[in-house]
Amino acid sequence: xxxxxxxxxxxxxxxxxxxxxxxxxxxxxxxxxxxxxxxxxxxxxxxxxxxxxxxxxxxxxxxxxxxxxxxxxxxxxxxxxxxxxxxxxxxxxxxxxxxxxxx
Amino acid sequence: xxxxxxxxxxxxxxxxxxxxxxxxxxxxxxxxxxxxxxxxxxxxxxxxxxxxxxxxxxxxxxxxxxxxxxxxxxxxxxxxxxxxxxxxxxxxxxxxxxxxxxxxxxxxxxxxxxxxxxxxxxxxxxxxxxxxxxxxxxxxxxxxxxxxxxxxxxxxxxxxxxxxxxxxxxxxxxxxxxxxxxxxxxxxxxxxxxxxxxxxxxxxxxxxxxxxxxxxxxxxxxxxxxxxxxxxxxxxxxxxxxxxxxxxxxxxxxxxxxxxxxxxxxxxxxxxxxxxxxxxxxxxxxxxxxxxxxxxxxxxxxxxxxxxxxxxxxxxxxxxxxxxxxxxxxxxxxxxxxxxxxxxxxxxxxxxxxxxxxxxxxxxxxxxxxxxxxxxxxxxxxxxxxxxxxxxxxxxxxxxxxxxxxxxxxxxxxxxxxxxxxxxxxxxxxxxxxxxxxxxxxxxxxxxxxxxxxxxxxxxxxxxxxxxxxxxxxxxxxxxxxxxxxxxxxxxxxxxxxxxxxxxxxxxxxxxxxxxxxxxxxxxxxxxxxxxxxxxxxxxxxxxxxxxxxxxxxxxxxxxxxxxxxxxxxxxxxxxx
Numbered sequence: 001x002x003x004x005x006x007x008x009x010x011x012x013x014x015x016x017x018x019x020x021x022x023x024x025x026x027x028x029x030x031x032x033x034x035x036x037x038x039x040x041x042x043x044x045x046x047x048x049x050x051x052x053x054x055x056x057x058x059x060x061x062x063x064x065x066x067x068x069x070x071x072x073x074x075x076x077x078x079x080x081x082x083x084x085x086x087x088x089x090x091x092x093x094x095x096x097x098x099x100x101x102x103x
Numbered sequence: 104x105x106x107x108x109x110x111x112x113x114x115x116x117x118x119x120x121x122x123x124x125x126x127x128x129x130x131x132x133x134x135x136x137x138x139x140x141x142x143x144x145x146x147x148x149x150x151x152x153x154x155x156x157x158x159x160x161x162x163x164x165x166x167x168x169x170x171x172x173x174x175x176x177x178x179x180x181x182x183x184x185x186x187x188x189x190x191x192x193x194x195x196x197x198x199x200x201x202x203x204x205x206x207x208x209x210x211x212x213x214x215x216x217x218x219x220x221x222x223x224x225x226x227x228x229x230x231x232x233x234x235x236x237x238x239x240x241x242x243x244x245x246x247x248x249x250x251x252x253x254x255x256x257x258x259x260x261x262x263x264x265x266x267x268x269x270x271x272x273x274x275x276x277x278x279x280x281x282x283x284x285x286x287x288x289x290x291x292x293x294x295x296x297x298x299x300x301x302x303x304x305x306x307x308x309x310x311x312x313x314x315x316x317x318x319x320x321x322x323x324x325x326x327x328x329x330x331x332x333x334x335x336x337x338x339x340x341x342x343x344x345x346x347x348x349x350x351x352x353x354x355x356x357x358x359x360x361x362x363x364x365x366x367x368x369x370x371x372x373x374x375x376x377x378x379x380x381x382x383x384x385x386x387x388x389x390x391x392x393x394x395x396x397x398x399x400x401x402x403x404x405x406x407x408x409x410x411x412x413x414x415x416x417x418x419x420x421x422x423x424x425x426x427x428x429x430x431x432x433x434x435x436x437x438x439x440x441x442x443x444x445x446x447x448x449x450x451x452x453x454x455x456x457x458x459x460x461x462x463x464x465x466x467x468x469x470x471x472x473x474x475x476x477x478x479x480x481x482x483x484x485x486x487x488x489x490x491x492x493x494x495x496x497x498x499x500x501x502x503x504x505x506x507x508x509x510x511x512x513x514x515x516x517x518x519x520x521x522x523x524x525x526x527x528x529x530x531x532x533x534x535x536x537x538x539x540x541x542x543x544x545x546x547x548x549x550x551x552x553x554x555x556x557x558x559x560x561x562x563x564x565x566x567x568x569x570x571x572x573x574x575x576x577x578x579x580x581x582x583x584x585x586x587x588x589x590x591x592x593x594x595x596x597x598x599x600x601x602x603x604x605x606x607x608x609x610x611x612x613x614x615x616x617x618x619x620x621x622x623x624x625x626x627x628x629x630x631x632x633x634x635x636x637x638x639x640x641x642x643x644x645x646x647x648x649x650x651x652x653x654x655x656x657x658x659x660x661x662x663x664x665x666x667x668x669x670x671x672x673x674x675x676x677x678x679x680x
Contacts, residue, residue, distance in 0.1 A: 002307070021147040021156045022310075022317045023255065023276050023591065035588070041310050041317070042348075042422045043156035059425055060307035063347035068429035070421060079234070081417050083428050090428065095414050100214035100232045101160060102411040103224070103358025 002040040002060060003047070004069075007031050009054035016046035016055060047072040053082075106527040108274065110281045110520055113253075115142040117499055118271055118286035120258045120322065123153025124485055125474025126292035127244040128202070129492035129499075134247020136496075139503055141250040144273060144284065146591075147317065148254040149241040153294055154315055154451075154475070155485065158419040159233035160354045162213070163484040164199050167223045172196035175227065179482045182378050184617045185635060186335060187454050188479030189656050190461055195480050198490035203229070206489075210239045224357055234418040236485065256282055258321070259594050260519045261289065261470065263329040267670040268469040271325075272519040276591045281523060283516045288469045288499045291457065292492065295340075295449030295475035296320025296602045298540070298595075301548035301555065302445050303349055311422065313342040313349050314447045319595040320602035322476035323448065323456065327601055327642045332458040332466040332650070332675060334478040334639045336602075337609035339446035339621045340453045341383045341558060346440040350423035352399060354415050355439060359408050361399040364438065365389040370400070375619070379452075383443045384619035387557050398438035409435040443620065445554050448602060451475040451483040453621065458639050458652075458675065460664040462498030463491055466641075468670045469502065471495040479655075526593050529583035536582055536592045539575055543596070546571045547603055551610060552623060562626040565611045572603050605640055608647045612638045636679050651679040 005016070005025070012030040021043060026035045032054075034040065047055045053073055059065030068090065073080040077097045083090045116139035119126045126143055133141045145152055166172055175196040180187050207213050214222040214230040221229040244250055258273035262283075270285040297314040310316040327333060343352050355361045363372045363386065375385030386397045404412075412434055416423040427433045450456030456478030457465045465472050473491035474483070483491065547553055550568035552560035560568075579600060584590040615631035616624045639650040655662050655676065665673040 018148050018254075019151045021152045021315065023147055023588070026588075038307055039310050039316065041156070041312070041315060042420075043151065043315075044421050045151035045156050057421065057425070059348075059422060059429065060304075060311070062304055062306045063308045063311055063422075064426050064430060066429060068425065070425050079417075081421065081424070083425065093413055093417060093424070095234075095417060097232060097234060098212055100212050100222075100230050101354075101415040101418055103160070103230070103354050103415045 002037040002042070002058060003034055004056045004058065005032050005034060006054045006056060009052045011052055013051070015049040019045045019049045021045060044072065048074070106279065106524060108279050108281045108520060108523050108527065110283060112283045112285065113142065114285045116140045116286065116503060117142070117288050117290065118284050119143045119290045119292055120271060121145065121153070121291070121293035122149030122241070122244065122252060123292060123294055123474065124155060124240065124488040125492035126290065127240040127492070128489040129290050129292060129473055129496040130244040130250045131247050132493045132496035133499065134250045136500055137248035139249065139500070142284065142286070143244060143250065143252045144256050144258050144271070144282070145252060145254050146257045146276065149244060149252055150238055153237070153318070155237035155240070156315065157421065159236055159485055160351060160415055160419045161224055161233070162203055162229045162231055162486055163227065164482060164486045165203055165227055165229050166196065166200050167226055167229070168220070170226065175199070178227065179480070183338065183454055183481050184378070184630070185654070186338065186617065186637065187481060190661055191459070191480040194461060194494060195483065195487045195490045198493060199486045202486045202489040202493065206236070206239065209243050211236060228357070232418060253282070257591050257594060259325070261325050261329050262515055263467060264515065265670050266330070266467055266672065268467050272516050274523055274587060274590060276587055279587055281520050288471065288502055290495050290499060291322045291326065291465070291470060291472045291476050292474050293322030293476050294318035295447060295451065295455070296323060296599065297447050299448065299544070299547050299599050299603050299606065300445035300553040301544040303442065303554065304347065311349055313344055313444045314449060318475070319598040320448060321598045322472070323605070324598040324601040326457055326465065326467070327605055329467055330641055330643070331470065332639050332641050333605060334456065334458040334637050335454040335609070336448055336606045336640070337613045337622050337638055338453040338455055338618060340449045341446050341620055342444045343383050343386060343441055344444055345423055346442045348420065348422040348426050349444060350416060350420035352441055355399050355401060355412065355434065358415065359401065359404045359412070361401045361439070363441070364398045364400040365394040366396050367394055369394070380618040380621040386441060386443055387620055391557055396440050398440050400438050401434035402436060402438050404435050406435055409433045443554070443558070446552065446558065448606060449475045450478050450480070451488055453481045454479050461661045462501065462663070463495035464498055464664055466664060466672045466675050468666050471498055523590060526582060526584040526590055529581055531583055532581055534578055534581070536589065536596060539578055539582065540596050540599070543572065543575055543600060543603060551607055558620045559623045559625050560610060561624070562611065565607055569604070569607045572600060572607065575600060605642070605647055608640055608649060609638050612649045653677045653679055
């Protein structure tokens with residue numbers, strides 16, 4: 001479970017660096033990168049900070065990951081969680097943050 | 104040329120170490136009063152730090168309609184087989200609903216019925232959208248009067264003289280700079296300890312664990328180092344979780360009423376008892392007796408329920424939804440495999456932590472504790488941690504209103520700064536920080552009841568564990584930090600080693616098995632009435648001293664610590680000889 005930061009999309013705004021509860025994200029050549037990817041908790045705080053969808057969340061192979069990535073986009077109260085494999089989007093789940101969990 | 108970290112001195116009335124659930128709320132309450140200067144020192148950034156980073160699925164501690172706070176106390180007491188502080192639990196339970204209302208007023212979405220009443224889940228829970236609960240709390244703290252926050256500063260040591268706290272020392276995790284913070288009172292709110300034991304996923308996903316891997320037991324370690332009394336560390340917490348992702352099971356178990364089922368299709372849900380520790384134990388026994396793996400039986404739920412589970416998990420543990428979607432089979436088609444986690448020390452779920460009085464004062468004058476770092480009151484969850492933050496803040500206000508006679512303690516911080524410089528200047532070694540961490544986790548796993556030993560330990564193994572952990576301290580001293588990021592890792596490891604050593608003594612001192620799995624003592628396999636008491640400990644010059652104290656029950660007069668003129672502790676509860 002970890003993240004990868006797409007260097008083409010990263011604009012070096014440092015928001016993810018500021019938010020990571022493990023201080024794991026650093027800046028190199030004006031681009032953010034995760035310094036120790038094995039130390040990621042998987043909390044997705046950084047995804048929620050990123051305005052350019054540069055951060056890709058994935059499961060390590062040891063916990064069942066096979067390459068699918070999860071990205072995040074916020075539009076008003078709606079949070080879009082986007083699941084993709086390669087360049088193909090598998091599905092999107094939208095959550096209205098004004099609505100409670102059913103469970 | 105040798106490295107020499109720069110030092111900046113700061114002054115405040117109240118220092119809060121850790122801006123998580125309890126710390127942020129404590130700051131908010133102090134800000135409501137507004138007369139005293141408050142500084143939160145946070146290792147990461149309070150917006151998403153601590154247990155609530157990803158969100159939370161429900162408010163798990165709430166007094167629902169028709170119930171009273173004493174019911175919650177009784178539930179916690181039964182679940183912990185009697186070893187709780189009923190005085191602490193009662194004052195906590197009395198504040199749960201007010202804290203909940205306060206969160207709602209500040210933006211937390213809570214599900215309501217057509218009459219405007221909260222929709223409950225079981226007897227103690229209410230349903231929410233908890234994805235943004237931490238940013239809400241952080242904003243409450245940030246917006247408070249006279250409260251400032253210093254993010255990305257890791258506090259490592261308390262400044263204590265003659266049992267009176269007068270501040271703390273830490274360093275910036277991004278630049279070579281140390282902070283000496285002088286304070287009249289300190290609220291310890293660092294959370295509990297993960298990473299002591301070899302984790303479920305020891306490889307690439309080693310940090311995919313239940314409790315935040317960044318909560319390293321710093322508060323316990325700082326307290327132990329200055330002689331603060333600790334309680335009930337031996338009541339470890341082991342969570343029953345979804346396999347691999349270590350995501351919560353309660354949402355499935357309570358939300359869609361899924362039962363625990365073994366690998367041959369038998370429901371074992373109530374076979375071993377329903378206390379938290381017994382649910383873990385049952386799953387462990389089913390596995391060791393060859394009837395694993397174990398599951399939550401979800402293959403009977405509807406597609407609509409499945410969609411709701413996807414959303415609920417995205418709001419608190421997104422990896423689980425990703426696992427379902429990536430695997431091509433959701434819980435409606437495939438039962439969810441479950442497993443016990445590695446043991447943690449966490450006072451929000453069990454009774455481990457600082458020994459505190461009714462004001463949440465510790466045995467060190469001026470030092471208070473709240474949330475997961477504070478002992479005696481299990482099942483705090485989010486709202487209980489908030490209430491403890493509030494009660495501690497009120498205790499601190501009382502102390503500050505009494506005035507205090509703090510004098511200057513120039514120079515007392517130097518040995519701490521020297522330690523930072525020592526690690527920054529140590530020479531290269533073939534033993535890395537990571538190696539020592541793995542060695543510690545292996546020792547604890549094998550000799551102090553980790554996953555690979557099915558949580559079982561015995562007296563012989565504990566003696567070996569103590570010796571081996573002590574040996575690691577010697578290696579630890581030689582570890583080199585090439586920068587402050589590595590210095591952070593070194594201090595996180597130090598915290599864990601200190602907690603391990605005290606934990607081993609606690610496990611050794613409770614010569615019974617009161618809680619299956621949480622403390623499965625194979626040398627003393629039965630529950631023993633002589634151990635209806637608290638196992639407490641204090642670190643002294645020659646090692647860790649165990650103190651046995653009698654239970655504080657609800658008809659007992661409220662426990663208030665008293666201090667002598669010279670600040671030494673006068674009364675901290677009775678002693679069992």
